Amino acid sequence: MLVRILGASAGGGLPQWNCACSKCQAAxxxxIPSLTQSSIAVKAGGKWFxxxxxxxxxxxxxxxxxxxxDNIRSNPIAGVILTDAEIDHTNGLMILRESKQPLELYGTATVKQxxxxxxxxxxxxTNYCGVNWTVLETDASLTLINEQSSQLKVEVFPLSKKPPKYMAQSNDDIWAIGLTFRDVATGGVFTYAPVLSELTDSLRERFEASDCILVDGTFWYNDELQRLGISKRTAQAMGHMPLGGSDGSLQQLKTLKRPRKIxxxxxxTNPIHQPDSEERMSVEAAGLEVGYDGLTIEL
Known part of the structure; x- marks a missing residue:
């Protein structure tokens, strides 16, 4: 199984078009390297998902x-799996309208809604290329099979009940999911959790059972945007557990023993973008890596 980080930044990228913070100016x-917006690709032979x-x-x-x-309408992907309905994770579907075949899309019922x-x-x-939608159920799994019959088993687990801003607040609907991929041939296990509001015991067990995890590193401080005068919203209000502090995710993630942690x-705005920052050195001292565009993991 190959996993490639296509975009390591949160929404807006690095630099963000309307931001002149120190990290954007450095990029x-x-x-420091520029980064595109959050996305990964996974495959076990054949085309990427x-x-x-x-x-x-x-x-x-x-x-x-x-x-x-190399035919005139070649396509490097077998399908698109959506972890949520946020614009930063779905707006690119409009560009994929030029697909020769209907798009194979995977997502929960709330995302489809x-x-x-x-x-x-x-x-x-639907009016351009067409769509084949496969509903993902939380706490369930399915097998992805590409044109070379290579198999990836995908387990779906809940991460957040926070809906995108353009949707009304729901009660108990799951709006963001995480994914665990298992290579049927090699036994490699990889878990993707781009949103992390809390690190529960069940998540800790899932992470410990993985060979590699890609995990939410959105903010260092809970009041990071407030400190810069950008927004009044906190990291936790946006559904992200901050890395820093005694109760931050870094202190908990560093105790995980088995997986490679990225x-x-x-x-x-996150100071870990700067290699010489205290925050970046804290991340590396804890045994975690800072992801970047193009990083490829083989399992």
Whole structure:
């Protein structure tokens, strides 16, 4: 199984178009790498399965074209798995409307509802390339089979009940999910959790049973945006557990013994982008890595 980080940044990317924070300015000047918006790709032979379709999907898919057939309408992906209905994870579907075949989409019933009513991308896609939708059930699994009969087993687990801003608040609906991939041939196990509001015992067990995890590293401080005068919303109000502090996710993630631990979905304001920052050194001292565009993991 191969896992490739296509975009390691949170929504807006690094640099973000309307931001002049120190991290965005450093990226503009080439001091630190620029990053595209959150997405990964997974495969076990054959074509890739794209996980989330970011607004940067066109340039991200260009990085997957090695070994792709050279006919006039070649396609490097077998399907798109959506972990939520956030615009940052679904807006790229509009670019995929040019697909020659109906798009193979995987997502929960709540995501399908959101993309049919609140942000009606599915209506547009139906009138262009067409859509084949496979409903993902939380606490269930399915097997992905590509054209070479390579198999990936995917386990779906709940992460958040927070709906996207364009949808009304629901009661107990699950709006964001995580994914655990198992390579049937090699036995490799990989878990993807781009949103982490709390680290429960069940999540800890899942992470410990994985060979590698890609996990939410959005903010360092709970009041990170408030400190910069960008927003009054806290990290926790946005559904993200901050990394820093005695009760932050870093202190808990560093105790995990088995998996390789990589932070993704990193906001442009997060100080861990800067290699010489105290926060970055704390991450590395805890045995975690800071993800970047193009990082490929083989399991």
């Amino acid at each position: 503009r000047s080439g001091v 794209l996980v989330n379709a970011s607004p940067d999907v066109r340039q991200q898919l260009e990085r997957l074209r090695n070994g792709c057939e 959101a993309l049919s009513e609140g942000f009606p991308v599915l209506r547009t896609l 932070l993704i979905h990193i906001n442009n």
